[in-house]
Amino acid sequence: MLLNPNTKIQQEKLADYCRTGEYTPLEGVTPNRVHHYRRLIFNIALDTLSTAYPITKKLLGSESWKEIVEKFYSESECTTPYVWRMPLDFYEFVKSNQSLNELMQRHPFILDLIYFEWIELEMYMMEDIPQDSSRHNGDLKKDVLVLNPESKVLLLDFPVHRLAPEEITSNHKGKYYCLCFREPIDRKIQFIDLSAYYAFLIENLYAGNAVEDVIAHAAEDMSLPIEKIEENTMPFIEHLRSSGFVLGFNP
Numbered sequence: 001m002l003l004n005p006n007t008k009i010q011q012e013k014l015a016d017y018c019r020t021g022e023y024t025p026l027e028g029v030t031p032n033r034v035h036h037y038r039r040l041i042f043n044i045a046l047d048t049l050s051t052a053y054p055i056t057k058k059l060l061g062s063e064s065w066k067e068i069v070e071k072f073y074s075e076s077e078c079t080t081p082y083v084w085r086m087p088l089d090f091y092e093f094v095k096s097n098q099s100l101n102e103l104m105q106r107h108p109f110i111l112d113l114i115y116f117e118w119i120e121l122e123m124y125m126m127e128d129i130p131q132d133s134s135r136h137n138g139d140l141k142k143d144v145l146v147l148n149p150e151s152k153v154l155l156l157d158f159p160v161h162r163l164a165p166e167e168i169t170s171n172h173k174g175k176y177y178c179l180c181f182r183e184p185i186d187r188k189i190q191f192i193d194l195s196a197y198y199a200f201l202i203e204n205l206y207a208g209n210a211v212e213d214v215i216a217h218a219a220e221d222m223s224l225p226i227e228k229i230e231e232n233t234m235p236f237i238e239h240l241r242s243s244g245f246v247l248g249f250n251p
Contacts, residue, residue, distance in 0.1 A: 045073050045086065052087035053117045059107065059165045068094070068103070084125055091118050108170045109158035116160045116178075119152075123182050123189050126150065131184070131247060138249030140237050141212045141230075145205055146248045151181030153199055161191050183244040190243060198236060211237055 046069050050057050057065045069090075076093045080086070091114050094100055103110060134146035154161075156176040158168055177199035179192040194202070197218060204214040215233055219226040240246045 042070070042073055044083070045069065048083055048086050049090055052121050053090075053114060055117060055165065056110070056113055059110075059113070068100070071097075071099075084121070087118050087121060091115060107165070108173065109160055109165070109168045112156045112158045113160045113165060116154070116156070119154060119180055120189050120191075123150065123152075123180055124187070126182075133251055134248030135251050136248055140241065140246075141215075141234065142210055144208055144210050144250035145237075145246050146250055147205055148181045148184065148245045148247055151179065151245060153194065153202055154178040154180055155199075162193055179245065181245050184247065185244070190245075192240075192243070192245075201233065201236075 049069050072090050072093045079089055129149040132146050158172050159176045161178045177194035181190055201214050215229050219229050
């Protein structure tokens, strides 16, 4: 059923007020009570983002955190009907909003921290991805490995996955790699710190290369004995198998 044009106008005005807090007269609404609508709806956004970003909220403090959420809520455009994806809009807002430069200067790692917390939520909430068929028994070095499809390698500018926020300074800026995946059985999100070599290794495993081929390639590139690289690589691969990232062997 189509809305009466005036009803639609009143609904849009109420929605604008709930976002911005700027009141214009509304038909059928008691002016001294309308603020309750905005308070209730804003609290949904505040609770959603506080749940998604507990570390960021703790870092900034409740008052500063609420101010930034208020700014986001008032100024941003919603891009999704799903409340659980609102944190992604928040990340994009902070990333692109020049008025938050002072925040970036005070905490140069803040974007990485927000992104890191968002990835954990996204991985937890994502739809299940069918796993490729695999053999349980095989050779971790020679066989092509079947990997957890619910995974990704993150590239970060700051070690937000290693250190508490209060320990990170601008001097830590660099390149940091982290493997993120959802465990197949209990669905917990795992983060594993990666060296540049281990990130290279995993990207090659994603591409369907066997571990022994990656080791040979790395030994040639780094001019190191194959035995030395293998000594460091195989325990890591075994750890990935026990952690639920390596699921089995290509049939």
